[in-house]
Amino acid sequence: MDFLHGVWLWFTNGSHWQGSDGIPTRLGEHVHLSFEAVVIGAVIALPIGVGLGHYGRFGNLAISVSNVGRAVPSYGLLVIAFTVFGLGDGPIVLALTALAIPPMVTNSYVALSEVDPDIKEAARGMGYRELVQLLRIELPLAVPLIMAGVRTSAIQVVATATVAALVAGGGLGRYIVDGFAQFDYTKLFAGALLVAALALATELLLSGLQRTLVPKGIRLLTASASRRATAFKTA
Amino acid sequence: MNRKLGPRWLLAGLAALAIAATACGSTPSSSGSKGTITVAGFNFAESSIMAELYAQALEHDGYTVNRKLRLGPREVVGPAIKSGQIDLYPAYAATDLEYYNSGAGEASGDVNATVQKLNARLQPLGLEALTPSAAVDQNAFAVTKATAAKYNLTKLSDLAPIGNQLVLGAGPECPTRPFCLPGLQNTYGIHFKDFKALDTDGPATRAAFANGAIQVGLVFSSDSDLNKLGLVVLQDDKHLENADNLVPIIRTTLATDEVKSVLNKISANLDTKTLITLNGQVELNHQDPDAVARAFLQQHNYFA
Amino acid sequence: MSSGLFLDGEPWVDWSWVSTHIPTILGYLGQHVEFTVISLAGGIVIALPLGVAAQRRRGLRLPLLGAFGTFYTIPSLAFFALMIPYTGISDLTALIPLTLYNVLILLRNVTVGLDEVPADVLDAADGMGYRPFARLLRIELPLALPAMLAGLRVATVSTIGIITIASVIALGGLGELIYEGFIESFRTPLVVGMVLCVALALVADVSLAAAKRLAVPWARSG
Numbered sequence: 001m002d003f004l005h006g007v008w009l010w011f012t013n014g015s016h017w018q019g020s021d022g023i024p025t026r027l028g029e030h031v032h033l034s035f036e037a038v039v040i041g042a043v044i045a046l047p048i049g050v051g052l053g054h055y056g057r058f059g060n061l062a063i064s065v066s067n068v069g070r071a072v073p074s075y076g077l078l079v080i081a082f083t084v085f086g087l088g089d090g091p092i093v094l095a096l097t098a099l100a101i102p103p104m105v106t107n108s109y110v111a112l113s114e115v116d117p118d119i120k121e122a123a124r125g126m127g128y129r130e131l132v133q134l135l136r137i138e139l140p141l142a143v144p145l146i147m148a149g150v151r152t153s154a155i156q157v158v159a160t161a162t163v164a165a166l167v168a169g170g171g172l173g174r175y176i177v178d179g180f181a182q183f184d185y186t187k188l189f190a191g192a193l194l195v196a197a198l199a200l201a202t203e204l205l206l207s208g209l210q211r212t213l214v215p216k217g218i219r220l221l222t223a224s225a226s227r228r229a230t231a232f233k234t235a
Numbered sequence: 236m237n238r239k240l241g242p243r244w245l246l247a248g249l250a251a252l253a254i255a256a257t258a259c260g261s262t263p264s265s266s267g268s269k270g271t272i273t274v275a276g277f278n279f280a281e282s283s284i285m286a287e288l289y290a291q292a293l294e295h296d297g298y299t300v301n302r303k304l305r306l307g308p309r310e311v312v313g314p315a316i317k318s319g320q321i322d323l324y325p326a327y328a329a330t331d332l333e334y335y336n337s338g339a340g341e342a343s344g345d346v347n348a349t350v351q352k353l354n355a356r357l358q359p360l361g362l363e364a365l366t367p368s369a370a371v372d373q374n375a376f377a378v379t380k381a382t383a384a385k386y387n388l389t390k391l392s393d394l395a396p397i398g399n400q401l402v403l404g405a406g407p408e409c410p411t412r413p414f415c416l417p418g419l420q421n422t423y424g425i426h427f428k429d430f431k432a433l434d435t436d437g438p439a440t441r442a443a444f445a446n447g448a449i450q451v452g453l454v455f456s457s458d459s460d461l462n463k464l465g466l467v468v469l470q471d472d473k474h475l476e477n478a479d480n481l482v483p484i485i486r487t488t489l490a491t492d493e494v495k496s497v498l499n500k501i502s503a504n505l506d507t508k509t510l511i512t513l514n515g516q517v518e519l520n521h522q523d524p525d526a527v528a529r530a531f532l533q534q535h536n537y538f539a
Numbered sequence: 540m541s542s543g544l545f546l547d548g549e550p551w552v553d554w555s556w557v558s559t560h561i562p563t564i565l566g567y568l569g570q571h572v573e574f575t576v577i578s579l580a581g582g583i584v585i586a587l588p589l590g591v592a593a594q595r596r597r598g599l600r601l602p603l604l605g606a607f608g609t610f611y612t613i614p615s616l617a618f619f620a621l622m623i624p625y626t627g628i629s630d631l632t633a634l635i636p637l638t639l640y641n642v643l644i645l646l647r648n649v650t651v652g653l654d655e656v657p658a659d660v661l662d663a664a665d666g667m668g669y670r671p672f673a674r675l676l677r678i679e680l681p682l683a684l685p686a687m688l689a690g691l692r693v694a695t696v697s698t699i700g701i702i703t704i705a706s707v708i709a710l711g712g713l714g715e716l717i718y719e720g721f722i723e724s725f726r727t728p729l730v731v732g733m734v735l736c737v738a739l740a741l742v743a744d745v746s747l748a749a750a751k752r753l754a755v756p757w758a759r760s761g
Contacts, residue, residue, distance in 0.1 A: 020430075071740030196609075235701065318627075
């Protein structure tokens with residue numbers, strides 16, 4: 001109880017909200033790193049997954065590459081990025097992007113390939129051209145599972161960005177690493193809480209986003225599919 | 236027989252694997268040894284070398300040694316020895332004194348006085364410091380040769396007027412260590428523009444020097460490749476850093492005369508120059524600390 | 540220090556270092572495997588009964604998933620460090636968080652797997668006179684096996700990755716090679732650690748997929 005009181009005091013200490021080691025700064029760094037990684041990752045992963053899923057080709061290759069991607073330890077990837085590219089945000093974002101890609105590729109591939117072939121045939125019968133069919137029929141049906149992949153990826157990245165502090169990066173992981181080095185368990189615990197809170201906020205934000213983007217009819221149709229997203233811990 | 240493995244077999248197999256793994260995890264106890272000592276080191280190469288020197292010498296003398304190298308900074312090692320999780324570690328007289336006296340400012344450049352005060356602090360904790368070595372490794376602040384030329388820097392007090400233009404990089408424990416950031420502020424009046432938590436004299440600090448993220452960095456004075464990296468150490472003209480001679484700190488219950496003589500013999504055979512050479516073998520030649528330690532002990536006929 | 544893919548002509552792998560360090564490398568590999576197997580076994584032992592209970596009683600599901608879900612959100616580095624005051628620098632410091640993480644994944648998959656057992660199969664079993672425990676053991680759990688094995692796959696690969704972070708606090712495993720590579724700016728142990736880690740995860744993943752195909756050949760792949 002004493003310890004938790006100490007954590008409360010840590011949060012209510014004004015000086016912890018200012019300066020280059022303050023909560024807003026570290027939070028901002030963490031969000032910045034995570035956001036960049038997920039966005040860049042999505043730009044790369046979604047077209048690949050959607051394309052492969054639509055044409056139904058190389059699915060196994062895509063899944064296998066994703067599995068290999070999941071097998072790469074995040075800490076090692078960050079160290080390699082540091083070794084090759086040195087200090088700074090760039091190498092960290094690079095490593096995090098590499099980790100963000102696999103869930104988005106897998107989910108978007110599965111999402112597109114599971115679109116009911118009857119629907120696709122009906123669209124073709126109605127005269128839809130291929131690109132239009134993709135955009136107006138298949139993608140809306142696939143959005144829930146794609147979004148589930150983005151959500152999984154985002155939460156993974158937010159959690160893994162804490163490891164960036166081990167290679168002299170910024171972000172909320174600094175509180176954990178510095179807290180450990182200074183034997184300041186209050187700071188360490190506070191850092192862990194902040195990361196957990198950010199992950200939760202990310203989940204809520206993206207779930208809410210999904211609910212506004214996806215039409216209700218489609219949402220009901222694909223409800224079971226989007227529940228299949230399994231969170232995967234990399235850090 | 237073409238029977239496919241049923242699901243029950245799978246569950247049973249997993250259970251057996253688990254039991255086997257647990258059984259393999261237990262370590263056999265050794266018989267005929269003079270006792271068990273757990274040796275720890277801080278998370279940098281020099282400390283691993285020192286810990287290995289202690290460990291191998293004790294092993295040769297008939298003790299069973301458990302190693303916990305790279306345990307962490309003093310803030311982790313200190314509590315570990317106080318609680319008995321570890322028994323022995325290679326300490327630095329002045330810095331450790333200021334750790335055990337919570338920054339009271341008792342350390343000085345006189346190694347004997349420092350060790351005496353250290354023992355006064357250790358005794359109520361059931362610990363003791365043995366005979367200090369002549370080998371010294373102090374915290375040192377370095378700048379690149381370019382920075383030194385630009386601002387005409389040779390000693391730390393030269394930093395006072397320009398501190399607010401410079402960024403300091405050190406391990407994350409620096410802002411709370413009396414010999415680090417607080418000391419620079421109080422003794423030298425240096426207030427830096429910013430502090431970057433990196434690693435003391437590690438890859439991040441070196442990278443930060445290289446890309447200009449920091450201008451002043453904390454390094455170890457016994458580091459072997461400072462010159463090669465283009466770094467120059469600023470002289471500690473106001474003697475902020477004190478007698479950081481290497482000295483074994485051990486739990487009193489294990490400090491038998493025999494153990495003490497083994498450890499003191501190692502301390503007597505070391506000086507700063509030797510330390511730098513040993514560090515170089517690990518840092519520059521990528522040799523392992525235990526191999527470097529073994530070679531040193533053989534060279535000095537410990538295993539004869 | 541960094542400077543591109545080929546640091547001053549330094550090779551990515553120094554094979555002489557590898558050949559002289561085989562015992563050390565195998566030691567770390569062994570530790571890594573040990574941590575993985577023990578934490579997975581622990582996860583199964585806890586998640587299986589809890590999962591069955593959570594699936595039987597609606598009221599238990601949310602609290603259980605919530606409790607273990609909370610553990611899951613704790614960053615592993617923080618969790619390992621927070622164990623130290625209680626378990627010191629010992630295997631338990633790594634094993635307890637790893638096991639708790641696995642419980643969440645496995646718990647979810649056990650409950651979902653049991654959920655998906657068709658109601659008419661349950662009715663048929665009851666009609667044939669199976670008592671509840673026998674029904675669980677001989678009908679429900681086998682049918683839930685595909686989902687449970689899928690969860691085991693995810694948990695395994697995830698655990699193997701997280702163990703590398705434990706090495707930062709000197710708890711052992713292949714991460715020690717990665718840490719050494721970082722701290723000494725020496726690429727060889729870094730590469731060896733990474734390659735072995737990925738290889739271990741892939742071998743485990745493929746083996747579990749194959750085991751699933753052997754054990755439940757009627758299941759859909761996935």
